[in-house]
Amino acid sequence: MSHNTFGHLFRVTTWGESHGPALGCVVDGCPPGIAFSEAELQTWLDKRKPGQSRFVTQRREADLVRVLSGAMPQEDGTTLVTTGTPISMMIENTDQRSKDYSEIARRYRPGHADFTYDAKYGIRDYRGGGRSSARETAARVAAGGLARKIMADVKIRGALVQIGTLAVNRDNWDWDSVDDNPFFCPDPECVPRWEAHLDAVRKAGSSVGAVVEVTADGVPAGLGAPVYGKLDQDIASNLMSINAVKGVEIGNGFHAATISGEDNADEMRIGADGEPVFLSNNAGGVLGGISTGQPIVARFAVKPTSSILTERRSIDADGNEVDIRTKGRHDPCVGIRAVPIGEAMLACTLADHYLRHRGQTGRV
Ligand SMILES: Cc1cc2nc3c(=O)[nH]c(=O)nc-3n(C[C@H](O)[C@H](O)[C@H](O)COP(=O)(O)O)c2cc1C
Numbered sequence: 001m002s003h004n005t006f007g008h009l010f011r012v013t014t015w016g017e018s019h020g021p022a023l024g025c026v027v028d029g030c031p032p033g034i035a036f037s038e039a040e041l042q043t044w045l046d047k048r049k050p051g052q053s054r055f056v057t058q059r060r061e062a063d064l065v066r067v068l069s070g071a072m073p074q075e076d077g078t079t080l081v082t083t084g085t086p087i088s089m090m091i092e093n094t095d096q097r098s099k100d101y102s103e104i105a106r107r108y109r110p111g112h113a114d115f116t117y118d119a120k121y122g123i124r125d126y127r128g129g130g131r132s133s134a135r136e137t138a139a140r141v142a143a144g145g146l147a148r149k150i151m152a153d154v155k156i157r158g159a160l161v162q163i164g165t166l167a168v169n170r171d172n173w174d175w176d177s178v179d180d181n182p183f184f185c186p187d188p189e190c191v192p193r194w195e196a197h198l199d200a201v202r203k204a205g206s207s208v209g210a211v212v213e214v215t216a217d218g219v220p221a222g223l224g225a226p227v228y229g230k231l232d233q234d235i236a237s238n239l240m241s242i243n244a245v246k247g248v249e250i251g252n253g254f255h256a257a258t259i260s261g262e263d264n265a266d267e268m269r270i271g272a273d274g275e276p277v278f279l280s281n282n283a284g285g286v287l288g289g290i291s292t293g294q295p296i297v298a299r300f301a302v303k304p305t306s307s308i309l310t311e312r313r314s315i316d317a318d319g320n321e322v323d324i325r326t327k328g329r330h331d332p333c334v335g336i337r338a339v340p341i342g343e344a345m346l347a348c349t350l351a352d353h354y355l356r357h358r359g360q361t362g363r364v
Contacts, residue, residue, distance in 0.1 A: 111306025144344025205309025210335020230289025251284025
């Protein structure tokens with residue numbers, strides 16, 4: 001009945017709450033002999049960690065990841081090599097302020113998971129949202145770092161493509177500029193507009209939604225398990241499992257419903273090396289639930305943070321009608337920090353399918 005695990009061969013179980021002593025994950029099924037380091041994993045965690053700009057939550061967490069099992073330290077003192085046994089990784093919580101949350105111990109924040117956790121379990125860790133908090137996603141990012149090492153030739157990247165109604169200009173897309181601004185924005189011209197908009201949102205104690213795009217280049221053709229383990233199905237499911245995600249698109253997604261079959265066809269030719277070439281990628285790199293060899297492209301919509309300073313109507317656990325302002329430290333646009341989380345979920349999904357494809361067909 002518990003669902004804290006995803007993946008089949010690259011199997012990730014996360015544990016821990018926002019305000020407990022620590023959180024982490026166990027990755028089971030990682031092949032032996034893969035070299036990695038805690039520092040490499042840390043680069044991905046650093047992208048997700050809070051407090052890095054005025055546009056994200058001011059909670060101060062170092063988010064240092066420690067590998068507790070499943071890897072042998074090498075003589076250089078930094079390299080770890082997987083042994084094929086469960087890899088346990090832990091991240092300590094160091095900046096909890098549970099007092100911030102005492103007011104919502106019995107009150108349900110509109111748009112958050114308070115009401116549904118009580119309805120389901122009858123008990124709720126209200127400190128920072130407990131397990132419904134996106135702090136849990138730090139563990140996914142650690143697992144994603146490991147997943148990337150399994151597919152050394154696959155490049156997984158993410159970018160924020162829209163904040164509220166302000167979308168990037170795709171003609172300006174520059175992957176190299178994504179890490180040069182606090183938004184993971186691929187369009188340098190868009191950055192000042194987003195800064196001004198988010199400053200206004202933040203000062204008003206409000207919040208705003210966003211759209212994240214994640215891609216994977218170098219994925220071989222053949223990954224995916226029709227008909228109930230399709231690659232696009234699992235990507236969508238795993239992206240949808242991220243907190244605050246309300247929609248997922250693969251390739252041209254909902255736009256496909258608006259264009260003709262002619263325009264949507266990803267036509268094919270034979271390239272100079274005799275290999276198939278697609279003339280477009282509306283499919284987002286997946287056909288029939290199997291990767292085509294083209295880049296995998298997925299987007300997901302993140303709702304505005306439910307914790308806002310403006311009073312909203314709600315109820316409490318004792319059946320009273322109440323008005324709630326959510327104090328505490330919150331991300332005004334959770335879509336920003338969702339970028340590395342989306343990358344991690346794509347990495348874990350692809351690593352899992354990579355191993356499943358190899359297991360079934362002996363290829364890759
Ligand atoms: C990176 C990230 C940070 C988040 N931070 C907050 C936050 O500070 N305050 C908040 O109310 N929700 C935050 N959320 C969203 C909640 O975790 C989420 O809305 C809540 O668990 C309810 O689940 P649902 O929106 O998926 O239905 C965050 C989400 C992400 C991805």
